[in-house]
Amino acid sequence: MDDLNQNPKLGSADRPNSYIGRSVPRERAKKLLEGKGKYVDDILLPRMVHLSYVRSPLAHAKIKSINTENAKNIPGVLDVFTIDDIEKVCSPWQGVLGHLGEMRSPTQYPLAKDVVRWQGEPVAVVVANKRAVAEDASELVEIDYEDLDAQLDMETAMDKSTKVIHDDLGNNLFWTRTVNQGDVSEAFKQSHIVEEVTLDFARHTGVTLETRAIVADWDSSEERMTVYHNGQAPHMMQSIIAKHLNITEGLVRIISCDVGGSFGIKVHVYPDEMVTVAVSKLLKRPVKFVADRLESYSTDIHSRCHKISGKIGVDDKGKILGFEIDDLSGIGPFSVYPRTSAIETNQVLNLSAASYVVPNYKAKGTVVFQNKTPMCQYRAVGHPIAVAITEALVDKAANALGMDRYKFRKINLIPDNSYPTKTPSGVPLEDLSHEACIEKLKKMMNISELEKYKKESLAKGKYKGFSIINMVEVTNPSPAFYGVGGAPISSQDGASIRLEGSGAVHISTSITEQGQGTEAVMQQIAADQLGVKIDTVRVTHGDTDATPYGGGTWASRGAGIGGEAVLKASRKLKENILNIASVIMQSEVNNLDVQNDQVIRKDGGEGISLKDLAQIVYYRGHELPPGTNAELIATASFSIEGIPFVFTNSAMGCLVDVDVDTGLTKIEKFWAVEDCGTQINPKLVEEQIRGGVVQGIGGALYEECIYDEMGNLTNGNMADYLVPMAYEMPDIIVDHVTTNSGRSILGAKGAGEAGTGGAPGAIMNAINDALIPLNTEVTSQPITPEKVLKALGKI
Amino acid sequence: MKSPAFSYYQAKDLADAINIKKSDDDSIILAGGQSLLPALNMRLSSPSVLIDIGSINELKKIKVEGSYLIMGAMCSHSQIMNNKEVNEKLPILNKLLAQVAHPAIRNKGTHGGSIAYGDPAAELPAFAVLVNAEIILSGPNGERTVSAKEFYKGLFETAINSDEILTSVKYPINQNGMKLFFDEVTRRHGDYAMAGLVGSIKQNNKINEEINLVFFGTGDRPNEAPKTCEYLLKNEYNYSDIKDILKNDIDFASDVSSSSDMKAHLSAILVGRMMKELN
CATH class of the missing domain: 3.30.365.10 (Aldehyde oxidase/xanthine dehydrogenase, molybdopterin binding domain)
Known part of the structure; x- marks a missing residue:
């Protein structure tokens, strides 16, 4: 490479200005x-007007009529628009990509056209001089609906008797994929022990501190659209707004100010944001839309929502012979544009068993439509599901063999000296360090002391358990992620x-x-x-x-x-x-x-x-x-060339206390050893890991979008939707192994998602370790006190 | 999440506040605003006038009068937690208030607001019922007192008439060696409880003479459990019996936090904890 002899070695801390590798205050x-x-809501422009959306109160219904007259008569209201107005300036889209086999998702309009398909879908928009006035008027927009059966349960989505959400598609299937390496049925036949488990993961969402927000400012003199947007991918938004609003792409300017958290929530195209841009073009003036917390819960993308069955076969020495998974996921009524809603399942298929040498691997993923909020990629896409199913099966196999869980992993982990190699699903891997990470983790956790603590606690009637898990994290993607499939997303x-x-x-x-x-x-x-x-x-x-x-x-x-x-x-x-x-x-x-x-x-x-x-x-x-x-x-x-992703790896563990009277789980301690290659700022890396673990704890113990049988989201507020809070968080101890990526001079890999990907599996395994003396287990996340008590037969 | 339009009136004194309240049925008293303002923003309520009683200093006093501790309606939870006399005379209040939300909310949230709002999952209404506090209401015709046991009528329904303002709450300072208990089960610190219990036991020579239980987060109001108390006077604590009897006492209502089964289970567990702690 362009290695001038003047270029300092990375990480030589004794020379002046050697900032790489130091926790410099920011x-x-x-x-x-x-x-x-300065956030989007701080933007105040002359002549700016505000939007309030009239959203569907129903999960699935025909729109018979919309009457906006009363709303238009409120002083301060400029206009009320429906799809008939908006589609004149904003074309619809379709959330499909070309590189992952056939995806079947229909055209999605920026406002509901004829049919509403989830509670919270925008149907009409009120434009007013103030947001409060727009909300007043929203209550006066009269929409006559005719109820349709709601298809809510992903498990019955493909039944003949189930309502088909998009008639043209014939059924509720969006996408399916299978992976088959080796001969897994033969492997199970040869196995000394075969273990199985089925896990459930509820829907949850990202809950960014700053909600989604956009200000669009159309200047008709220059035909120029300036958009203040708190997103994660300005050039993607530039391309998409240009395309659907029919504006010269170079004349669309996206400005992202400070952004108060994103977690993948803010990297998608949302109908209400596209409509905001459209209204600016229609009215030739600046238009602001800031999602409030209630509409965030019902319109920000949701994630997870998986039911996954897995099976592992091992020989009598503890060597894994075969691994099989079957994953089902429900994504709401549309695949989300432009990244699609197939990627989480695709990751589950790619990443299950990815830390281990598995000669025979089979995986199937099925993604179906539902009348719930659209689901798409959120922090650690697919990883929590892949890690949890893998590590649950690994623990089960080790326990069935009566083998120490650490030893079982040592036997099966991909050795540090065997790279480049591939995941069991066939994805290239390089520069990883599972063995070094688990060794370091074992020392940090002091496993023999933990065993002693567990035993002594049990004697006092206290149920403690701990876990050790391994994982890989997808980071630094190449064009193979989205661009190759036709999305305007630069790698x-x-x-x-x-x-x-x-x-x-x-x-x-x-x-x-x-x-x-x-x-x-x-x-x-x-x-x-x-x-x-x-x-x-x-x-x-x-x-x-x-x-x-x-x-x-x-x-x-x-x-x-x-x-x-x-x-x-x-x-x-x-x-x-x-x-x-x-x-x-x-x-x-x-x-x-x-x-x-x-x-x-x-x-x-x-x-x-x-x-x-x-x-x-x-x-x-x-x-x-x-x-x-x-x-x-x-x-x-x-950009990354030659491989699809730069993988990183981590080993994590946690210690939990399960209160068998109340069902409450307390995480007493959490440990993580990660390898993200060169750390530019170790403190920022560690806070990424810790923040990620906290979000993983959210998924494992607290967070869930709860729907009733009519498809109403029943807990879409900060009191009832439980995010992890500081009081319950354990000490999270972080250490590192450093294996630089050979794909760059810097050698840095990503560090943002490992915690979120690994913590749910680590927590579930630790709880199940605690429950072994009681001969039961939990398999459904979030692991609520009620689920624990049900597993114990107490309620 | 912008509230519908309303007028705002800062009351000069109690008489002023009562006058305004009487003149407008759609007006509402603004105390700490920790429940009311979110409700307005979520458009669950659309009052005509918010009558702010925050500048009426006489409502912010904590007094001891004979065997009563009197909390002015506008005392904040933090003020009460930091009050020396409360901590000496009724120390359980400190323990209980520490579970009410978080410091920022306790700095604004008021004693009278919590009692008057009557959230069935809130701690203070249950405690008031346990000790049968006297709730002082002021209206155009002067003052009247309602006992806490008579005060809660149903879900968010109280004995306050539309022209009245809750001005103070009178707590009997623990008489006759009554021992008090408080505990609750929440998934996160500061959340509304899945189930909570305040209880008291009076003993004579280590024999239980009187037992009182009031549950919160379990039904449409603070729930007393007379049959369970009666059972406990005659029998040792036994989880399954208590759970069954509790189901006779209380119509456990599930909410988004937990099912009715879960609430009955946790209530029985809490009774066990109380009997262990106080005996």
């Missing part, structure tokens, strides 16, 4: 803590970096910030590679007019892909700086370096500050010899 944290963040990211006249360094990156520290990471890479103080570096992101083109922040790709682009651009800029300095300083390039904002001579002697150098270039260029290449700006791009 300045943005202070800004957010002081309440100075490449870019960075541009410039030295300014003041000596300041300015990066612009296509990676976005949602609160996780993107800016800090990019600053650290640039300062480290250029040899400047971190305060010297500023970052611009989240503006399609001002940043390079790229994918944005999702799938744990920001540091690994966007960071590499910053690294490459920084090295190019440094090369330019040194070449210019060699002319000014009359010195060989090899004798020069940049440290602390100065070009220095390695052999001593006077240097020159970057500020002075920049001012010679910009203000007094005549002092340089004619023809000097005096560019103080450099740009680079990066």
Whole structure:
């Protein structure tokens, strides 16, 4: 690669400005803590109007008529629109991709057309001078519905007697896939022990602190659409808005301000957001829509909703011979545009058993429609299901053999010296470290002490259990994820970096910030590679007019892909700086370096500050010899080539107490050892892991979108939908193994989703370990106290 | 989640507040606003006027009068938790209030607000019923007192007339060596309980002479359990008997947090905990 001899080694902490690998405090944290963040709802534009959506109160019904007259008569109301108005300026879409076999999802309109298909689907929109007025008027929009049977249960979706949601499709099937490697039935025949289990995962959602929000501002003079949007992928939104609103793509500008959490919730196309853009085009003025918490619960994408059966066969030595899963998932009435709602199931098929050597593997996934909120990709897509089914079966097999669970894993884990290799499903793997991670985890957890603690507690009538699990995490995807299937989603990211006249360094990156520290990471890479103080570096992101083109922040790709682009651009800029300095300083390039904002001579002697150098270039260029290449700006791009994803791996464990009187589970401690390659900022990595674990705890113990038999969401508020809160959270102890990715100079992989992917399996296994003396188990998440008591036969 | 339009009136004193209340049936008293304001934003309620009683200082006092502790309606939960006299005379209130939501909510939420709102899952109404607190209501015709046992009529239904304001609550300071118990089962700290219990036992020579139980989060109001109390006076605690008798006492109503079976089970477990702790 372009390895100049001036380029410092990564992670050499003894040289000045070696920021990669250090927990540098991030300045943005202070800004957010002081309440100075700027979010979409802070945007106030002249002539801006506000929207309130009239949403379907029913899960499935025909729209017989809509009367907007009374609503239009409320003072302050500008207009009320239905699909008849909106479809004149906004075309419908279809959530299908071409690379994963046949997907069957019908055309989805920005507002319901003729039929409503989930409670919360937008049917009409009121435009008013204030949101409160729009809400007043919303109550006066009269919609006459004719009830249709609601198809709610994914398990009966394919029954003949079940209502078909989309008549044209003939049944409720969206997508199905099978994977077959080796001969799994023969493997089970050869097995000494065969274990089976069926697990359920409820629907839950992302619950971002800042809800979805958008301001669209159509300037008819320039035919230009400016959109302030708290999303994760500005260039994707640019392309989609241009396409469906029929605007020249280059004239659509997406600006993402501060974003208060995303978790994958904000990377999809939502009907109410597209309608907001359409209303701006219709009215030729700025339009704001901020989802309130109630509509967030019924319209933000939901996730999970799986029932998965699994089977494992092992020989008498504990070697896994075969592994089989059958997964069913319900996705609501539409596959979500443009990423589709097939990806979670696809991940389950790809990732089950992925940490282990499994010679025979079979997997089947079935995805069906329901009259519930659309389901799509949320943090750790598919991972919690794949990890939980795998690790539940691994524990069952070990227990059936009477073998220590750690030892069983050691026998079956993919050895650290065997890469490159493939998952049992056939996906390429490289640069992983399962053995090193589980060794480190075992030491951290002090397993023999835990066994003792368990035994002593049991003697006092207390049920404690612990777990150890292994997992892989999909990060840094290549074009194989979405682009190959036809979605306008860039797998490449870019960075541009410039030295300014003041000596300041300015990066612009296509990676976005949602609160996780993107800016800090990019600053650290640039300062480290250029040899400047971190305060010297500023970052611009989240503006399609001002940043390079790229994918944005999702799938744990920001540091690994966007960071590499910053690294490459920084090295190019440094090369330019040194070449210019060699002319000014009359010195060989090899004798020069940049440290602390100065070009220095390695052999001593006077240097020159970057500020002075920049001012010679910009203000007094005549002092340089004619023809000097005096560019103080450099740009680079990066995307993953040659493999579909850069996998990472982790080992996790937890210790729980199960109160057999109340059914309450208390997590006493949680441990994680992860390998994300180069850590740019260890503290940010650890907080990603911890935050991920907390969200995993949410899925495992608390979070669930509860529907009644009519398809009403019954707990769509912050009191009844339980998110994990600080009081219940255990200490989460994090450590690392570092195996750099060979796909980049930086060597960084992703770290954002491992915790969420691993914690649900770790928690369920620990609870079931605690329940062994009582001869029962839990198999349904969230593992509520009621489910525990039912398993115990107490209620 | 924007409330419908309403007027706001800051009452100068109690008489002023009562006057306004009397003049407008659709007006509503604003105390700490911790239940009312979310209800407005969710458009579950659309009052004409919010009468803010937050600047009436006489409602913010905590007093001891003889064998009574008197809480002004506008005392915040935090104020009560930090009050020396309350912590000496009725220490269980501190333990109970620590389970009411979170500090920010306890700083704004008021004693009178919680008693008057009558949420069946709330701790304070159950405690008031347990000790049969006297609830003082002021209206155009002056003051009247309703005992807590007579105060709760049904789901969010109380004895307050539309022209009255709850001004204070009088708690008997623990008389005759009555021992008090409080516990609840929640999935997260600060949540409404799946089931909760406040109870009391009076003993003579280690023999139980009187037992009182009031459950919350179990039905449409604070639920007393007279048959269970009677059983416990005569018999040792036994989980399955207690669960059966509780089902006779209380019409356990499931909610989004737990089923009626779960509530009956947890109630029986809580009784067991109480008998263990107080005996």
